[in-house]
Amino acid sequence: MSQSEPLLRVENLKTQFFTEEGTVRAVDGVSFEVGEGELVGLVGESGAGKSVAAQSIMRLVEEPGRIVDGTVTYKGRTLVDIERGPDGDLRESEAMLSRREMRTDIRGTEIAIIFQDPMESLNPVFTVGGQVREFIELNRDVSGAEAEEIAIDMLREVGIPEPVKRYDEYPHQFSGGMRQRVLIAMALACEPSLIIADEPTTALDVTVEGQILDLVDDLQEKYDTAFVWVTHDMGVVAEICDSVNVMYLGEVIEQADVDDLFHDTKHPYTRALLRSIPRPDRTVESLDPIGGVMPEAINPPSGCRFHTRCPDAREVCREVHPTHAPPEEGADAAGAGNDGARPADAARAAEADGRQPHLVSCVKYESVGYEHSESLEAEATGAFAGGLAEMRGGERDE
Amino acid sequence: MATTPDIENEPSPDREFNEEPAAEQPKARVGWQYTLSQVRRDPTAMSGLVVIGVATLVAVVSFVDGVLFAYLAGFGAFASLGVEQYAIAEALWVSPIAETGAPILRPPAFLTNELYPGEPGTLAHPLGTDHRGRDLLVRLFYGTRIAITVGIVSTGLAMVLGMVVGSVAGYYGGLVDDALMRGAETLYAIPFLVLVIVFMVAFGRNLTFAMIGVGVATIPTFARLIRSRVLSVREEEYVDAARAAGVRDRNIIMRHVIPNSFAPVLVQATLQVGVSILIVAGLSFLGYGAQPPTPSWGQMLSNSRDYMLPNPWFSIWPGLAILATVVGFNLLGDGLRDALDPRINN
Numbered sequence: 090m091s092q093s094e095p096l097l098r099v100e101n102l103k104t105q106f107f108t109e110e111g112t113v114r115a116v117d118g119v120s121f122e123v124g125e126g127e128l129v130g131l132v133g134e135s136g137a138g139k140s141v142a143a144q145s146i147m148r149l150v151e152e153p154g155r156i157v158d159g160t161v162t163y164k165g166r167t168l169v170d171i172e173r174g175p176d177g178d179l180r181e182s183e184a185m186l187s188r189r190e191m192r193t194d195i196r197g198t199e200i201a202i203i204f205q206d207p208m209e210s211l212n213p214v215f216t217v218g219g220q221v222r223e224f225i226e227l228n229r230d231v232s233g234a235e236a237e238e239i240a241i242d243m244l245r246e247v248g249i250p251e252p253v254k255r256y257d258e259y260p261h262q263f264s265g266g267m268r269q270r271v272l273i274a275m276a277l278a279c280e281p282s283l284i285i286a287d288e289p290t291t292a293l294d295v296t297v298e299g300q301i302l303d304l305v306d307d308l309q310e311k312y313d314t315a316f317v318w319v320t321h322d323m324g325v326v327a328e329i330c331d332s333v334n335v336m337y338l339g340e341v342i343e344q345a346d347v348d349d350l351f352h353d354t355k356h357p358y359t360r361a362l363l364r365s366i367p368r369p370d371r372t373v374e375s376l377d378p379i380g381g382v383m384p385e386a387i388n389p390p391s392g393c394r395f396h397t398r399c400p401d402a403r404e405v406c407r408e409v410h411p412t413h414a415p416p417e418e419g420a421d422a423a424g425a426g427n428d429g430a431r432p433a434d435a436a437r438a439a440e441a442d443g444r445q446p447h448l449v450s451c452v453k454y455e456s457v458g459y460e461h462s463e464s465l466e467a468e469a470t471g472a473f474a475g476g477l478a479e480m481r482g483g484e485r486d487e
Numbered sequence: 488m489a490t491t492p493d494i495e496n497e498p499s500p501d502r503e504f505n506e507e508p509a510a511e512q513p514k515a516r517v518g519w520q521y522t523l524s525q526v527r528r529d530p531t532a533m534s535g536l537v538v539i540g541v542a543t544l545v546a547v548v549s550f551v552d553g554v555l556f557a558y559l560a561g562f563g564a565f566a567s568l569g570v571e572q573y574a575i576a577e578a579l580w581v582s583p584i585a586e587t588g589a590p591i592l593r594p595p596a597f598l599t600n601e602l603y604p605g606e607p608g609t610l611a612h613p614l615g616t617d618h619r620g621r622d623l624l625v626r627l628f629y630g631t632r633i634a635i636t637v638g639i640v641s642t643g644l645a646m647v648l649g650m651v652v653g654s655v656a657g658y659y660g661g662l663v664d665d666a667l668m669r670g671a672e673t674l675y676a677i678p679f680l681v682l683v684i685v686f687m688v689a690f691g692r693n694l695t696f697a698m699i700g701v702g703v704a705t706i707p708t709f710a711r712l713i714r715s716r717v718l719s720v721r722e723e724e725y726v727d728a729a730r731a732a733g734v735r736d737r738n739i740i741m742r743h744v745i746p747n748s749f750a751p752v753l754v755q756a757t758l759q760v761g762v763s764i765l766i767v768a769g770l771s772f773l774g775y776g777a778q779p780p781t782p783s784w785g786q787m788l789s790n791s792r793d794y795m796l797p798n799p800w801f802s803i804w805p806g807l808a809i810l811a812t813v814v815g816f817n818l819l820g821d822g823l824r825d826a827l828d829p830r831i832n833n
Contacts, residue, residue: 149727215742275732
């Protein structure tokens, strides 16, 4: 990331689903940036709002979901800009691209998406080649024959053997890994500047996943495409991402360079996530899963949303909603006297280096009296033992 | 369809759509060729196809002779060639509409009836004659045109309009869905024959409006059928992928939603052709279909009802013709359903 305008900037994005049970705050004030050619991870458990955030960028959220706040800018163009009108209704600002402009100028041509399930992402009734060609014809100004040539080239590029022959085959004649390669070929075919990959390797087995990750790495180097890589797999993040956003219950709770995140983990949730990865040097028994399940986003817990499951939770976590900021080193020790000048400097230095400043949402790193607060550990354990009903929040809130 | 046994180039995950090893299943289980090969292996579907094939052939000949020639006869050059309506029939045998003075209500060859006891029919009129002495065989032959045209045109109309209505309703959902489907259900709520007859009274009492009327009245059947499919197809990831790729809604519906929802519609259409033939025969019986002297099966049945006792064959032949055609379409429809249903493993 450089001093100049990033490729994609997401600010305070909020997407909600208006269901019969209530409003699901799937994405609740997410901000992050993606630089040119950068590989940014969006990590979290199932239900953290990763996919919805990714779809919101492209404005693909469907009823009953709606983007209710925030801005998304891409190459200086406003993809999303929701503001509140005088009487509280939601309005799209003037600057926001029209649906038509989204379709013709952005989707496919500038930003492409690779979906989670390669089995389902190709239309079963048309040949694979035909679909790649259709996609190229749609987004690039080429004739049918040229498009076919490009399609075959792209299939070869992503490692499909005998692309000319496979061109006329149907999706079900391809294995899962091959189909994901086809989808990557489609995404790359129009040379977009940004590809949003929504858990693209989750449905694949590990060996194929490895191949696909290698492929993406190679192609990324060659085309210098930026990626937003949505995943729940910390291993994948470590392997390919430049910087990482960790999401929990609709919020980004830690944001850092990939090395910082793994070696200087700040947020208890991230730490817990990393501890729960199976590793060959540990047995299953010593695996440390995060207790409980994620509360529902209809009625998120008060204060820090992670406090119901956090091993470090204290009283104050229930009341104070942490700000997303550079951690104040030793804030809990130094108390309220520290105004946080040092971490801000560090953040600025990181930015000057072209690195993602390390941001974290946890009251531990704020001067709000965490160190004097009483531990909530008993409750966290209780949450682990308790059922889903108990986790729904509400009763637990003050 | 490319056939290659070399499908697996790498280990495939368990979710692969293969009940058998891929190498033994080189052919794609989609597309016309596959469907036709399935139909060909199914004797009932084949017999349906044969009946329909014969009926269609007969219909084409009678169309040329009964409609195209009548049209061409208006041009001087063709008239001087001797082209006029029913030229083929007259050249080969006897006009289906002219009264030739032959004895009326003759029995079929080698059989007798109440009117002609002890005087069996002859090969001059193999199926006998009607109440005006017209040959039943030739009228039956030329009546096929109406049945087939009406069945296919009205069903085609209903299928196309129903698919548009149903897929748009299903794809967009919400208010569009409500408006379109409530409209379709309103059509559904009115008794079918009443609807068609009112339609014909309003617009014109001829065969064209009979076809359009039956077609319009059948729209809800298709609209509901395809909508139910579209509701699930639109949630498929390839539809999301198409939207994310910037494909416009119209093309998503045309290229992704409809082709994947089409199989049950095709089956329904095949069955519906038979139903429409029956309905229009019923309309002709009531006097709302093809107008005399144009031969049609329904109208023959209608005429024969007064002569049931003197010459029952008069009503048996058109009844059998309708039966055979409708059964033919039903057999084909059942066969297609089996061929298109991936759960039935042949």
